[in-house]
Structure formats: structure tokens, C-alpha cells
Amino acid sequence: xxxxxxxxxxxxxxxxxxxxxxxxxxxxxxxxxxxxxxxxxxxxxxxxxxxxxxxxxxxxxxxxxxxxxxxxxxxxxxxxxxxxxxxxxxxxxxxxxxxxxxxxxxxxxxxxxxxxxxxxxxxxxxxxxxxxxxxxxxxxxxxxxxxxxxxxxxxxxxxxxxxxxxxxxxxxx
Numbered sequence: 766x767x768x769x770x771x772x773x774x775x776x777x778x779x780x781x782x783x784x785x786x787x788x789x790x791x792x793x794x795x796x797x798x799x800x801x802x803x804x805x806x807x808x809x810x811x812x813x814x815x816x817x818x819x820x821x822x823x824x825x826x827x828x829x830x831x832x833x834x835x836x837x838x839x840x841x842x843x844x845x846x847x848x849x850x851x852x853x854x855x856x857x858x859x860x861x862x863x864x865x866x867x868x869x870x871x872x873x874x875x876x877x878x879x880x881x882x883x884x885x886x887x888x889x890x891x892x893x894x895x896x897x898x899x900x901x902x903x904x905x906x907x908x909x910x911x912x913x914x915x916x917x918x919x920x921x922x923x924x925x926x927x928x929x930x931x932x933x934x935x936x937x938x
Contacts, residue, residue, distance in 0.1 A: 773880040780885025781835040783916035788841050799878035805867035811851040815844040829896035839914035849906040868910050885918030
């Protein structure tokens with residue numbers, strides 16, 4: 766990994782065009798490890814990751830994602846699944862809230878790690894849950910929460926405007 770974390774945060778962009786260059790399995794393994802290092806309430810880590818290299822499955826996922834074809838174009842998809850009920854068993858109703866925060870932290874760790882490895886990613890939340898579950902043969906309490914398209918970028922995404930800190934920060938002294 767060549768970038769420091771601040772540089773990765775500043776340079777991370779959503780990528781929707783990928784080269785055909787394969788991503789080494791070892792690199793994907795490092796992204797998975799980054800997800801596992803994310804904080805989670807009670808260290809429950811209420812997620813499972815389904816890593817999809819298979820082109821036919823990626824095409825099916827793209828179809829379940831409102832025809833977002835770049836998902837199939839990316840050489841790897843990582844489907845992040847919630848383990849429904851895991852956090853609720855410990856934290857009651859608040860557990861539902863916590864599990865979403867936990868999954869978001871795991872996803873962001875993967876996105877930043879991917880940027881550090883020179884990879885492009887796109888965090889996709891627009892999909893038909895039932896279709897994705899069917900495609901991946903998810904069972905039990907697993908529910909797809911996000912799909913991360915991963916690959917080498919075929920575009921140079923430009924910085925996008927962000928809100929000014931003065932507009933979003935309240936300081937109490």
C-alpha cells in the first residue's frame with residue numbers, strides 16, 4: 766500500500782469504468798482484512814462478505830442493480846451482507862441501528878484500502894435485495910446491504926465539490 770490514510774481519503778472517488786486487468790486475489794484478501802479491522806458495536810462484526818470473481822454472476826448482479834452495467838465490468842464485486850439479528854440479540858432495538866453503522870465502517874475501510882492499492886471502487890446500494898439474495902443463494906439471516914465494484918480505473922474521476930466545514934460543524938466550548 767503506497768498512500769497514507771489522509772491521501773487515500775482525499776483521492777477516493779466512485780469509479781464506474783474499469784479496465785479488464787484482473788485484481789490479484791491477495792489484494793482482495795487485504796481488502797477483506799481491512800473490513801475485518803473495522804470497529805463494530807461489541808466487536809460483533811455483523812457482516813459477511815461474498816467475493817465474486819465469476820463474470821456470469823457479476824452480470825446477474827448488474828441486472829439486479831437496475832442495469833448498472835459497470836458492476837459487471839468490474840473484475841471483482843464484494844457483496845457486503847448483514848447478519849440480521851446478530852446485533853439485536855445483544856443490544857435490542859438499538860442493535861438494528863448499530864449494525865448499519867458497523868457495515869458502513871467495514872465498507873469504508875475496504876474503499877480506502879482499495880484506493881491505497883491503486884484500485885477504483887464504487888459503493889452501490891441501489892439493487893433488488895431479493896434478486897441479489899437469489900443470485901448469491903443467501904440464506905438464513907443474511908441480507909445484502911451493499912455491493913462494492915472493484916477494479917483498476919479506466920477513468921480519471923475529478924474531485925467533486927464538498928460542503929464547507931463551517932456549514933456542517935458546530936463547536937461547543
